[in-house]
Amino acid sequence: MGERLRVSTDDLHQVGTGLRTIATEFEGLDKLMDSYDRRTVGHDKLFERIQEFSDDWDDNRNQMIKDIEGLGTLAKEASKAYKELDTALYQALVGKGKKK
Template sequence: MATEFEGLDKLMDTFDRRTVGHKLLQERLQDFSDGWNDNREKMIEEIKGLGEVAKTAGEAYTEIDTELYNALVGKDKKK
């Protein structure tokens, strides 16, 4: 998701007055794009942070699951 957000600035740069057909519309689109860039950067960082949290949680759940399995089948961790 973060990768998709990172590529949006290139897409927004493709819209110019000729593409939209009206100078005022293009200016409004540019204003929106400029504000969106600031917010998008914040969102990208938040999404990346959530990805790291999810990865760490997944690793912890895998470790817990393995320890529970070993306890149920009687495997000793020290062996």
């Protein structure tokens, strides 16, 4: 029973921002894959494998972007909620909360 919940709201907010950055990087990967052609790769079979991977990646990448963005939003919202809760608890402890 002696355990405490400790949350770094700054870290949570930073995680949310970092996840958005990751999602943005994933969004730009399709342009990188499009920049490769048979001549750049230099081998037909290798180029075909890269194209195969790229096509499969496109299918899954969009869902991953949505999921990562969702996690980032949740982290930022959790940070805000913990800050609000902490403020409300402090105000209740020092008698500054709403009185009925």
